[in-house]
Amino acid sequence: MPTPPPTAGEPTAERLLDAAEQLFAQRGTSVSVREITAAADANLASVSYHFGSKDGLLQALLRRRLDPINEARLALLDRFEAAVPPGAAVPLERIVEAFVRPALDPAANPGPHFMQIMAHLHASHEPVAAEFFREVFEPLVDRFLTSFSAALPDLPPARLHLRMHLLVGATVHALMAQHSPKCPLPKDLASPLDPTDVLDELVEFCAAGFRHG
Amino acid sequence: MPTPPPTAGEPTAERLLDAAEQLFAQRGTSVSVREITAAADANLASVSYHFGSKDGLLQALLRRRLDPINEARLALLDRFEAAVPPGAAVPLERIVEAFVRPALDPAANPGPHFMQIMAHLHASHEPVAAEFFREVFEPLVDRFLTSFSAALPDLPPARLHLRMHLLVGATVHALMAQHSPKCPLPKDLASPLDPTDVLDELVEFCAAGFRHG
DNA sequence: GGTAGTTCTAAACGAACGTTTGATTTGTGG
DNA sequence: CCACAAATCAAACGTTCGTTTAGAACTACC
Structure with missing residues (x-):
């Protein structure tokens, strides 16, 4: 027996989540249920059976990864706030890091x-x-937003809110650009940054952006 | 006659481009050709006839808007570079502005x-x-990239390249967040920024991010 | 006023989609 | 060994999709 399914041993629901995650990432959520079940070595009807629908599979897939990340974000922000004297503001770099690291850190x-x-x-x-x-x-x-607001008490809420959007946009884009052949890169860029450098760049870039003006 | 089509007078190809632009923006490129042609008050086959295919319609739609924007970006960067003494670097804010303004400026x-x-x-x-x-x-x-490189001669190319990605991500996200009900906004944010303030924020945020470290 | 070329129209085509169905297999406790 | 529930399976359902087709309508020009 060569390799029965790509991921044998795991229960069907897990295999579906794994296969869908890989295929959705590579080719978008328009990938058909037929292709997902084929990659997971499962029956076509197994998606409806285990997750109710294709949307159900997508949501389960998202929550499996997103809940731990967001919990880690809040926990890290708590840690950074506990590390400064009461009433003092957390450095902007730490707030940004709390948001960014759990999503980028290769460890978790x-x-x-x-x-x-x-x-x-x-x-x-x-x-x-x-x-x-x-x-x-x-x-x-x-x-x-409350943490950022405490660190930048003079910034109008509308501007703070926009800067938060810019942080999200830069983060999402940085993550995508690292692993996507989409954007026109300089072809001779022989030494891409390792994930630690990307995280540092992102934190410093956004912290400086928050602090400006 | 009440209002024959939503946009009468224009030739069919233009009506298709307009309708597709609005529908693609609201609901994504998965909007069906049938819905586009219905909104443009045109026949189902008119997309294939005028643009060859749905993809052809999309590409024509993109070029119609994108070519002028990118020409304006290059022209603006030329202007800013001509405004500094030969050999001097253009301020980072101006390079960012040349990239961002043509896409956000309400005028054009x-x-x-x-x-x-x-x-x-x-x-x-x-x-x-x-x-x-x-x-x-x-x-x-x-x-x-060459302009940024001249303004930040000591920054390794890989880091410069990443920061350019962050600029793109922040820009795209800022544009989207302004007009999309997607992200969880604070509900009581009664005074959204006008486009001029958004452009200023984006320029200052990204210029500060480029300059850090 | 006919004629050639462009544009529009209604209808249909074949393919692909997500989901459902009903039977069958599998696994487990009595 | 049997019964009962969970899981799997092949097959089909109905819908929607982009595209094609053949002919009608319209335009402009000689």
Whole structure:
């Protein structure tokens, strides 16, 4: 027996999640259920059976990766806030880091696939995305906005809010650009940055952007 | 006669481009040809007739808006470089502005629709997007990379390249967030920024990010 | 006023999609 | 060994999709 399925031993639901994550990242959420089940060595009907629908599979896939990341973001921000004297502001670099590191850190990283799906969904108009994003990210952004606001008390809320959007955009784009052949790169760029340098660049870039003016 | 089509008088090809731009922006490029032709008050076959295919319509739609924007970007960068003494570096704010203003400036702006399509395509995996983006943006990024490189001569190319990606990500996201109900906004944010303030914020944010370290 | 070329129209085509169905297999506790 | 539930399976369903087709309508020009 050569290799029965690509990922044998795991239960079917897990194999479907793994296969869908890889295929959605490579070719978008328009990949057919037939292709997913073929890659997972499962029956066509198994998606409906285990997740109710293709959307159900997508949501389960997202929550599997996103919940731990967002928990880590909040925990890291708590740690940084506990490390400064009461009433003092957390350095902007630390707030940005708390937001960025759990998504980029190779140590606890779900791999390059997941964030490509996030970027794809974020710019997409799938009906499932809007409600899902609100539900998952609303408490997170509220928490980070108050921290940023404490660190930049004189910045009008509308401007702070826009800068938070810029942080999200830069983060999503950085993650995607690292693993996507999309953008026109200089072809002779022989030494791409390792993930640690990318994280440093992103933190410093956005912290400087937040602090300007 | 109440209002024969939504946009009468224009030739069919233009009506198709207009309708497709609006629908693609609102609901993504998966909007059906049937819906586009219905909105343009045209026959189903008119897309194939005038543009060869749905992809042809999309590419024509993109070039109609993108070519003028990219020409304006290069012209603006030329102007800023001509305004400094020979050998001197252009301020980072001006390089960023040359990249950002033609896409955001309400004066010459194609409206909110187009940039949402760009964001959507950028994160999508449609086969048409990759080659199209390379073709359209390669000379542009080469030009801007040399300007940035002249302004930051000590920055390693890999880091400069990443920061350029962060600029693109922040720009795309800022444009999208302004006109999309996607992200979880604070609900009580009664006074959104006008486009001029958004452009200022984006320029200052990214210039500071480029300059850091 | 006919005629050639462009544009429009209604209808149909074949393919691909997500989901459902009903039977069959598998696994487990009595 | 049997019964019962969970899981898998092949097959089909109905819908929607982009594109094609053949002919009608319109335009401009000689």
